[in-house]
Amino acid sequence: PAVAPKPPISRALPFEAIPRSSPNAWVNLYQFWRTNSFPNFHHIMQKNFQNLGPIYRETLGTYDSVHLLLPRDAAVLFQTEGIFPRRMGINSWIAHRTLRNHKCGVFLLNGEDWRSDRLILNKEVISPVGTRKFLPFLNTVAEDFAESIHRLIRKNARRSLTVDLYHDLFRFTLEASSYALYGQRLGLLDENPNPESQHFIDTVETMLRTTLPLLFLPPGVMRWVNNKLWRDHMEAWDAIFKHADKCIQNIYQEFCLGQPRKYSGIMAELLLQEEMPLDSIKANMTELTAGSVDTTAMPLLFTLFELARNPQVQTALREEVKAAAVSTRELSKVMNDMPLLKGAIKETLRLYPVGITVQRYPMRDVVLQNYCVPAGTLCQVGLYAMGRSPEVFRDPERYDPSRWTGKEDNSFKALAFGFGSRQCIGRRLAEAEMTLFLMHILRNFKIDTVSKADLKTVYGFILMPEKPPLLTFRPID
């Protein structure tokens, strides 16, 4: 019998054949600057995917990267990340550490240095055992926040409160994270919040805002291109390090005077373990403190808005929360009894991913969408575009937490915290803060909003609303 002809192996297309937006890196960067495209970075990526397809190449100043849209391509990319996964560095942040002779935390470290710090931090920051220890601290702050809203409502003649929660949410996330990190309350939820901590929140915002324009410039030219921007950036960093240092000195001083008998936060555990040198603890605690403010406040604001304009979803969540909290069981069990609320948080991060991409450099040559991508090429998964792509999600514009609780295969679709051993180390802290916050809000109030129109979003290194929504809270008797 004749031998069946071998099917031709589909020859992967060369790297140069990947569709791309305009090829000239510096012209692109200039255009980006001139048209101030940074705030719209996520929308520009979405349009590029619509015009060029599920893979495209973009060169902007010093960086040349491949953008991916589909979960299956993200899966292939993550399989090539190796044991020291790497993402795009932030030159202006590294430049500051070098200038001030500070150590870097896990976000900026790579290779063996990253891995050794990360493995030590994992035990206290993201492991189930570590998370269980700081849960009660977060719950206390979430209860205090709900009480602070009741306090404001009692002051009003009408039994409701209409407010722009933007700044209050930053105070909540810093109060909650600082309590879990340092075991101390900052007093940000009191009637007149502590001004020093409020100043810290403002400097984190300034630092993030001034990071963006510096993002694609080589370190050498940054300070000459826009000196004021550079100086503001450095000053914000110095203030951030000063605040974190104060928190660290407080607990270190108490520590030398006598070790605490009971759990008093993540930093105390790191000091007790004596596995990490003090300057590394400081570098990592600074990242955890500054990284815990905006990143968690924004998704809370987006969730409250979506619950206000989707009353049926809000009611379904309220039922689930009431049922879960009925028996005063241990906190982590209550948390595991609210799948719909977990789905709501995933739904918020699908539509409003805080970090709009996840980046990796593959350790070996890889084929993506039938193109050859050489090892070491910067590859970015476009989370914002993926979350709103009808190819990936049915009815993508609909806020539907139940899409995450069914039997559907959602693998590599929930990437807002990244992936694998280098995923967000603050994930459990952020998820717990958001879950407990929403649980207490839903138990105490109905949330409403007048405007049902979509919120416009801007990218300022963190995805945030262009204009914060006005929300109305009415106590549930």
Ligand SMILES: C[C@@H](NS(C)(=O)=O)c1cncc(N2C(=O)c3ccc(Cl)cc3C2(C)C)c1
């Ligand atoms: C928004 C998102 N970007 S990402 C990592 O996906 O590209 C993100 C996610 N998780 C944490 C952060 N952080 C901050 O906000 C921040 C501030 C100051 C310092 Cl010293 C360290 C940080 C980190 C990187 C922890 C940022």
